Amino acid sequence: MKSIWFTFTFVLIALITRPVGVLAQGPPINTxxxxxxxxEGKAAMVRVMVVKKSQLYQDGEKISDSLQREVDGMMFPIAIPYNITSDFLVGGMIPLMNVRAKSLSGSSSSFGLGDLSLFAKYLVVQIDGLQETFRIIGKGSIKLPTGNKNLTPPLGTGTVDYSLGAVSAWIGKRFGVYGDVSYSLNGTSGGYKFGNSLNYNVALGFRALPAVYETYPTEQWNLYLELNGKHTGKDEVNEQELSNTGGNIIFLSPGVQYIPSREFILEASVQIPISQKLNGTQLGTSVIGLIGVRALFF
Known part of the structure; x- marks a missing residue:
């Protein structure tokens, strides 16, 4: 819980101590x-995410693993958002997944589509000043069980899940401060229920080049430093909690973003776990790497 409060404090300080800052910056990479x-804006986002899990934890502490278990995943999330009006956006996202699990006792792999997510965002607050803006949106999503849960490793959860949250940002001149929080209510499939989760993120953005943004569009480079956290409750089987599930993890996520034109964004980020307070005995995340492209069409 200390790590969660640390992150919330960091978000609050970041939003209060706003730098004085023409307004131009790409969106954060993970937040x-x-x-x-x-x-009526239309866009497409395609990414490649590589996830590696190879360190065993017991009650939040690293321990040796006699079975030498590892899980490697490569995911290709494809998202298509669309503006219904200037302040209301809807969209969908589905990942193509390749997951491999191995240990001394053997290995297995799965490939295919994961669970489909449908989402919506609505602009609640917009306050524009001289070369700056402050905005808040509400967001919600529903995840549908399109991935095969019967494969080993599974590609989906087999449940319908719901999520509600809010996103805020202050952007001025070369700086941006972003905060994002959402809560997910997970369904049950075959008596098994994954724990509900709280996602919390904060991002600090800096436009490295150009120093002065004079005309639109202008080629630019952005740097981001993010904290990305997730607190998950314990899974349940027939309403009985499983001790080796759930916990809290926080990533420190530096990233770089290149915007060559008004239509495209190229970006890359690495997520490094700085806190893994996992319940019981679990395989923790070693690193997450991401590269992606976003294309905007009008």
């Missing part, structure tokens, strides 16, 4: 953004 696409 959501309250900046919508504009009237």
């Amino acid at each position: 959501d953004t309250p900046i919508l696409l504009g009237l």
